[in-house]
Amino acid sequence: MENTQTMLKMYLQHLIQPGDQVIDATAGRGKDTLFLAECVGPEGRVFAFDIQEEAIQSTRELLAAHKMLDRVALFQESHTEIGRLVPQGIRAAVFNLGYLPGSSQTIITGPETTLRAVNDTLKLLVAKGAIMLTVYRGHSRSLEEANTLNAYAAELSKKDFHVLQGMYLNQGETSPYWLTIQKNRGDHS
Structure with a gap:
């Protein structure tokens, strides 16, 4: 969530309370992980993943430079391991799909692994908890990943989830867009 994602950050700051548990499914360079660590406060926990x-x-x-390392569990694992490594009771999760900024574009997120991670994360969310996905469409499998996510999100029960999509209309067809999936009520495994 770079500066262009100001709205998403504002939403997350409103949603996440001190002491909450949250997930950064794609830690990348750590900016989102740091932001989430600030939101959860010293009693909260961030579970951050990157392969x-x-x-x-x-x-x-x-995190160490900002003295927030103690709030974060770092996993050098695929986000497909969220269901195995993260406990119930998650307030929010952030996914930035694509590739590691400033690095090779050969290691990318893909539709199969992302879909599994999103599905597993939905099962861990508390009522009114949310997943925020930023979908970058500039890598080799990005269109396939975007189409898979959109189809999945469109099929979620409207009783159980609210799904919103946002995009930049003035930045071209391949600009990033976001999906927000909010869980409306209790457990739906």
């Missing part, structure tokens, strides 16, 4: 050692190291260094 790349470079990403985990960047995130660790950023």
